[in-house]
Amino acid sequence: MHTFLNGRVEVRTGDITSLRVDAVVNAANSTLLGGSGVDGAIHRRGGKQILEACRELRETCYPRGLPPGEAVLTTGGNLPARYVIHTVGPVWGRDQHPEALLASCYKKSIMLAANHSLGSVAFPAISTGAYGYPKDEAAAVASCAIAQALAQADAIERVSLVFFSEADRDVFLAHQQF
Numbered sequence: 087m088h089t090f091l092n093g094r095v096e097v098r099t100g101d102i103t104s105l106r107v108d109a110v111v112n113a114a115n116s117t118l119l120g121g122s123g124v125d126g127a128i129h130r131r132g133g134k135q136i137l138e139a140c141r142e143l144r145e146t147c148y149p150r151g152l153p154p155g156e157a158v159l160t161t162g163g164n165l166p167a168r169y170v171i172h173t174v175g176p177v178w179g180r181d182q183h184p185e186a187l188l189a190s191c192y193k194k195s196i197m198l199a200a201n202h203s204l205g206s207v208a209f210p211a212i213s214t215g216a217y218g219y220p221k222d223e224a225a226a227v228a229s230c231a232i233a234q235a236l237a238q239a240d241a242i243e244r245v246s247l248v249f250f251s252e253a254d255r256d257v258f259l260a261h262q263q264f
């Protein structure tokens with residue numbers, strides 16, 4: 087296990103849906119209605135309560151979809167995690183200012199967790215799958231954004247960064263800027 091920022095950040099491999107943390111972050115898409123990758127895995131394992139909560143948010147707050155860089159919170163349904171924070175990463179090559187949007191995903195997710203007095207949050211590598219963000223560049227952006235957000239979120243004790251493969255984890259470790 088690799089840790090940074092005096093143990094407040096841990097870097098690990100595995101399936102994010104199996105973590106018993108206060109909140110897991112979902113690399114969602116704007117529809118909030120599910121998709122592939124992490125999104126599919128969270129909805130499959132978390133069950134229909136999560137989808138119901140997403141539908142309601144969509145109808146009441148985001149009829150045109152959740153914009154990239156924003157984050158919302160729902161129940162964790164049947165997941166071991168208590169809550170899911172859904173955030174929409176930038177699509178590489180489509181969205182302008184991808185760096186600012188990716189940083190915003192991490193910062194707003196951490197702020198949302200802090201506002202709900204949650205102590206532990208687990209992130210997947212947002213945008214680095216179907217959305218095509220280069221993994222080395224994403225590592226630098228994510229680590230800077232997390233460090234900045236944690237400096238203003240004392241209640242957050244532990245941020246876990248969860249990579250699907252050891253290769254992805256190693257790219258992160260080589261390019262992080264904690």
Ligand code: ADP
Pocket residue numbers: 100101102103113114122123124125127175210211212213214215216217218248249250254
């Ligand atoms: P995006 O659409 O934001 O790119 P994806 O879900 O396609 O999101 O991929 C984001 C990252 O999450 C990828 O690096 C992918 O390998 C990884 N990933 C996919 N499923 C899981 C999972 N169950 N747990 C942890 N990481 C996952």
